[in-house]
Amino acid sequence: MTATTPQFSSPAQSDHPQPALQPADLAVEVAIVGGGIVGLTLAAALAPSGMQIAVIEAQTAAAAASRQRAYAFSLTSADIFKGLGLWPQVGPHICHFDQVQLSDGDYGKVVRFLPSDLGTDAVYYGAEHGVLMAALQGAIAAFPNIHYLCSATLGTTHDYGECTVAEVNTPEGNITVRSPLFVAADGKGSSLRQRAGIGSLGWRYRQSCVTTVLEPEHSHQNTAYERFWPSGPFAILPLPGQRCQVVWTVPHAEAEAILHLPEAEFMAELEQRYGGQMGQLRRLTAPAMFPVQLMQCDRYVLPRLALVGDAAHSCHPVGGQGLNMGIRDAAALAEVLTAAHQQGHDLGSLTVLRRYDRWRRLENWVILSFTDGLTRIFSNRLLPVVVLRRSGLWILSHVSPLKRLALRLMTGRLGRVPRLAQMGRQGYDSAL
Ligand SMILES: Cc1cc2nc3c(=O)[nH]c(=O)nc-3n(C[C@H](O)[C@H](O)[C@H](O)COP(=O)(O)OP(=O)(O)OC[C@H]3O[C@@H](n4cnc5c(N)ncnc54)[C@H](O)[C@@H]3O)c2cc1C
Incomplete structure (x- = not known):
């Protein structure tokens, strides 16, 4: 680490030794701040590695699961949930999109995306927040190595070189959580991202x-x-x-x-x-x-800190991409960390974390640019643009490889697919 590398926590004074752990305190390999769908997906994906994980969630478990929102849930997100073994809990409570129709205002031409375009059982799925959260909360409850701290907030954090020590306020009192890596999964207004002073681009x-x-x-x-x-x-x-x-x-x-x-x-x-x-x-x-809004962080990692989900990026709701990108972030980070853990590497080091940053930041840029381009092109009333986009719709519905490419991009099947998704897809396909 160079002297100019920013840090997300204040350095501990050199004459202050690390505080001794009290019985209620936790020493974990990964501390995840934010127990929304993305944070819990990461916890569930890391759990089988045996690592000690803390999830620090500001709301009660019930409140975190109670958001009234339904998502367009991509094929790759579904594959990740299958890889986590959660499809039996989720599958019966979601809706298959047998067709997605794309059209331009009152222009008659409609582009129809069908499962047969990709050889899948659906183009997308419709999943409710409560269903996904119940499955994830049930999954992490089965792992004694996951410490799910609810109604808990992060206090001061101090950097001790090889780990960060955070004060966490819980309903039972203050405890310290010590970890070589903190992950910000605390959503759009991420306080961890703000503490770290990570810049972003967007509008x-x-x-x-x-x-x-x-x-x-x-x-x-x-x-x-x-x-x-x-x-x-x-x-x-x-x-x-x-x-x-x-x-x-x-x-x-x-x-x-x-x-x-x-x-x-x-x-x-x-x-x-x-x-x-x-x-x-x-x-x-x-x-x-x-x-x-559109937002993309300049970097997803710092020493001892990684950002996932809306803490790292947010996009226009067109095409239902935000959560799906976050779920892929979680699966990718879990894959990088599990491999580093097996090799005995320092999980919070930049050498390890940059593997995640390189993987996900570019892929998310592609989606952010695509959704931004779509909204700009389709809200433009200039005649040449209208003619161009309507020709584009015609081409999209008549040129199958192009249609498949667009579909693969929107369903998360373009780019590097996390191993968990590959396993989920293969396991599920072979079980049919
Ligand atoms: C109207 C609308 C429709 C959308 N539709 C879709 C869609 O169809 N498909 C799609 O993929 N995406 C969609 N999105 C985007 C999607 O909702 C987000 O991308 C997704 O919820 C991000 O998940 P997350 O877990 O990163 O963050 P969040 O869902 O925001 O979860 C963050 C969690 O962290 C907790 N938290 C916050 N601060 C702290 C703190 N300081 N300490 C501890 N815990 C903290 C919160 O309580 C929460 O549980 C939509 C968004 C909107 C607004």
């Missing part, structure tokens, strides 16, 4: 997305719709139990206005954007609004 879109859950009159037929309007993309994703999740992106002011519309007017606006394929739609949840 806020002048858009927000409005979400709600609907019950359609007719079956959704496991079809997902992504329709691009000049004001922003509009998606309806099928969910189990004949429900649909709406992710409706529009400029901020419009999102504010939509959010406060009486229900009947809200539904009329929504039907105008979407059409009437599923008959009458009934709103099941109050609409919620989320600002949209």
Whole structure:
């Protein structure tokens, strides 16, 4: 480490020895801050290595699992969950997308992505936060080497060279957690990223997305719709139990206005954007609004620190990529750390952590650029751009290799696929 390398914790004073561990304190190989889906996927992927792992989650376990959100869940995320042995818990409670329809406003040409394009059982899946969290929480509970600290917050952190010692406030009192590696899985506003002073590139879109859950009159037929309007993309994703999740992106002011519309007017606006394929739609949840931004950290690692998931990047919701990128981060980092652990290497050293940074940062750039490009091209009203993108849609639906390439990118099957996903896919395919 050079003198100029930034650190995420303050150096301990040289005359201060490491504090002795008290009975409640923990000495672990990896301390994960943030027990959302990405943090718990990392913990579950590391667990079989036998390493001691701490997960430090600010909310109660129930609150962390209770977010009302459904995700477009990619084939590779599904393969990772299969690799973790969690498909029996997740598979029966998710929805298969048998078709994804992509269209440009009221232009009649529709690009249809089908499972047969990739030779899979679905194009994508629709999975709810609670289902994924319940499976992960159940999995880590079975491992005595995972210490799941809930309602816990990180206090001061001190760097002792070969490890970091953190004060952690838990409902039972303050403890210290000592580890050679802390992982920030604490989401978009990551406090660990901020402490480390890691810079990022990005911008806020002048858009927000409005979400709600609907019950359609007719079956959704496991079809997902992504329709691009000049004001922003509009998606309806099928969910189990004949429900649909709406992710409706529009400029901020419009999102504010939509959010406060009486229900009947809200539904009329929504039907105008979407059409009437599923008959009458009934709103099941109050609409919620989320600002949209693109963010990519300059680096995912520092000595003794790695960033995963939204702590490292965030993207436009178009194409449902954010969580899927984070799950791949978790699987990749677990693979790098497990190999380093087997070889007796220092898990928090830059030599080890850079393997993860090189693997994931570039791949995430590709997705971030792709989703950014999509929203810019499809919200442009200039005639030459409109003609160009509509020709692009025609080409996409008629040139199979191009369609397959786009699909492989969006489903996480392009680039270096984590071993856990390969194992999950092979194991599952051979069991069929
Ligand atoms: C409307 C909307 C729709 C979306 N749809 C999709 C989709 O279809 N597909 C997709 O792939 N992605 C989607 N995303 C993106 C997705 O929600 C995120 O990428 C994903 O939730 C990130 O997961 P994470 O575990 O990194 O962070 P989070 O889900 O934010 O989890 C962070 C966890 O860390 C905890 N925490 C926070 N601070 C601390 C702290 N200081 N100490 C300890 N714990 C802490 C939190 O309590 C939380 O449990 C969508 C996003 C939005 C807004």
